[in-house]
Structure formats: C-alpha cells, structure tokens
Amino acid sequence: MSLRHALLATLTAQPMTGYELVKYFDGSVAYVWSAPHSQIYPELRRMERDGLVTVEVVPRGERAEKRVYSINEAGLAELQRWEQAPIPYQSDRDPYRLKVAHFEQSTYEAARSQLEAHLHHFTRALREWEQILADIDARRVSLLRRRLGQRPEEEHEAIIAFRKLAFRGEVLKARAEIAWAEEGLAVLDELQAKGVPLRGEEFAKPAGH
Amino acid sequence: MSLRHALLATLTAQPMTGYELVKYFDGSVAYVWSAPHSQIYPELRRMERDGLVTVEVVPRGERAEKRVYSINEAGLAELQRWEQAPIPYQSDRDPYRLKVAHFEQSTYEAARSQLEAHLHHFTRALREWEQILADIDARRVSLLRRRLGQRPEEEHEAIIAFRKLAFRGEVLKARAEIAWAEEGLAVLDELQAKGVPLRGEEFAKPAGH
C-alpha cells in the first residue's frame, strides 16, 4: 500500500487536488514514487472513505468544481505508523538481469543494443537525480519550500537530509547499473573478438544461408 | 511476460516437471527470477496451449502421474525473439526510498532499524550472489552443467560469461544498497547527535508527556 502513503506524505506539504498530485506522480521525473491518474483518483476516494484525508470542494469558474484534499490527524497517524513499521524484503524481479543471463539466445547486435539502452537510461537518470540533489540544496523545489514553511526551523535539517538521502540512493543505484552495463559491453566485445558464436544469430537471419 | 520467458529459458537446459521448476523459482535464492507455484502451474498450461512446450505425461508409482515439459522449436523461437527485442524502461517504485524520503515522520529507532534491515538484507544477498558466482566458476551448478552438456563446446564460454554477468549485476546492486544504508545510518547519527527532533517521536509514545 505504498501509493497511499506516498500520497499522504505529499499532502503533508500542503493541500492539493488530485490533478496536482497526478503531476507530481506522473512526471518523467517521478519523485521517489510514480503512478498514473487512473490509480490516483480512485485511491484518493478510498482514502477519503477511510477518513485519512479531508476534502474541500472548491468551485472553479461558473460550472466546474475541484476537490482539494488535505491530510488530517488520522492520515498523519497512519503515515507515521507506516513509517515506523518495518517493510519486509522479498526478492524482486529484474527483466534486464533475466535477459542478460540468457544472452546466448540473442545476437551480439541485439545484446549490445540492450546494454546500450541500459547505459543510456541510467546515465540520464543519474543526471536527473544529481540535478534534483542540487535543487534540494539550493531550495529550488517549491513543494519542499512549502513543507519547510509549515514546520519549525529545528526540523528543517532532518527534512532536507532525508529527502537527499532518498535520491542519493537512486544515484548510487544508477552508478551501479552504469558500471554493470559497461562490464557487459566489455564482455560482449571480448567474446565476439574470440569468435564465440551465439545461438540467436541463426534465428536472427531466418532468410540467411 | 517475463515469467514465461524465464520458464522457457530454464527448460532449454533440460525437460522438467512443474514441481522441479517451482523449486528453481520458489527458493529463497531465486535464480534471477522468482515465482510461486500458483503462478507456474497455470503458466505452463498456457504455454502448452500456445504450443511453446511439449508435455509428456509420465506415470509415477501406481496411481500418480507427472507432467514433464520440454521446450519445442516454437518455444525456442519465442525465447530468442524475446531476447532480441528491446525491453523498454519505466520508472520503478522502491518503497524503501519512499520511506527514507519521509523519515522525519518516523523515530530514530525505527529509522535505524529499517536501515539496519536493509544492510542486513543486502549483505546476506551479496554473500549469496558471490557464492553463486563461485559455484558457476567451479561448475558446481547442476542445471548449468546439464545445459553445457547440450551445447557445443564453442558456445560454453558465452553461456558461462552471461550467467555470471547477470549475477555480477546483483553483486554491484547489493554493494550500492549496502553503501546507501551505511550513509543513511551515518546521517541518522549526525542528526541525533545534534538533537534534531523527528516528528514521529510524538506518535511513537502516545502515552508519553
């Protein structure tokens, strides 16, 4: 139930509409958690039903309305309960590892292409996470500024430190994935230089001789 | 549809029953992919229906039977097609990052406890992955030996190299997570030494003053 807690945590900064929350969770640079609007709107309704958020229906123009959600005491208690409960570890599935483990069924070209995409993805991600770290340091993140404005000065250092720590984790992970992809490309180069055949090459050229 | 391809890839080593596949995918040390038997049995039936595997029903004792699955040509073609198709990247959700990002809602004790669990989990995982790497090098993995026995000598080097590369990725990832958890624990120590308050402390002791 992490989506619920991601929403609650975001609402501690300020009351927001579903639409505003969607923008935070839907963006290409999703902040720590991502979700499409088809997940967010129903979840907000369920949170309302469960008494974790309070809704204010605000008119917008002549005919339209919007629903502004605020976290309430029960919601804050639930967020803190979740924060203090241990999250159990279970094996996660990584389709990239699975694919690489059986690259002998692929071709050098396709294998290289996948690893290059991996490299590209995490290189880009690394730049983004590092930019976010810099933005946090410079207090350029508007939601963070609003959150700080709500809390006493003495808590600010912790809020900043934990937000940075989370992105720092993504930075370390991105660097590990980059190093891995580079190792993988080196492995491919070496095998190909030795002339080691891959089984996928046959399939790749069904019209070949 | 990675489960399907994980099953197909495993079956390239040798024909197996659902039960044997369950053991490979259900173990605490799941090899690159994991799945419970409730997922594996129905998927094998679907793969049979789709003509990717061939089944031999073998009697077992007097009354019982078992179903031995073999990958066939269509299955191998599908595996190779999947291997050569790019897997798109999408943002993944990490509940540990989310939790850490909002540690100010927790307590020093609970926060430390989560990071220690993180450290413990990935330290253990690291040992396991390194053990597997050593086992592969020493050809102590029975399924791998059988797989090699099926393929010409010239392909062996690639099969070994890719299997190791996959686990090497897990090793690098585990090291990154360990480094992150250690950084996190250091952050907690520093904040606590400075007396920075966390908001969860109030909630943690509702009977307190």
Place this chain on the structure above:
DNA sequence: GTAGTCATGTAAGAGGTTACATGATTAG
C-alpha cells in the same frame, strides 16, 4: 473558435501474493 490545460473519472486485463485444497509416494 480552438488549442492547451485543468480536472476527474471508469474498465479491462496482466502479473503477483496469499491462502485454500488435495492426494500419492517414499523413507524411516
């Protein structure tokens, strides 16, 4: 007027978790 943004939903389906359920075989 019209394009872009604001705003909020529903529905089908895939994939995964947990629990329920059953029964034969084998080793002690």
Place this chain on the structure above:
DNA sequence: CTAATCATGTAACCTCTTACATGACTAC
C-alpha cells in the same frame, strides 16, 4: 504408521498498465 517430499491445482485479492471517456476553463 507417519512424516517428509513429490506433485498439481484453484480462488480471492491487490497493484499496476493501458485504454476509453468526458467536459470545463483560459489564452490566443
């Protein structure tokens, strides 16, 4: 005889993805 292992399923539920759907407001 009894416990462990072999063997194979189903069902309910949750999460997430993708697609379908609608309409008001605002700036040009």
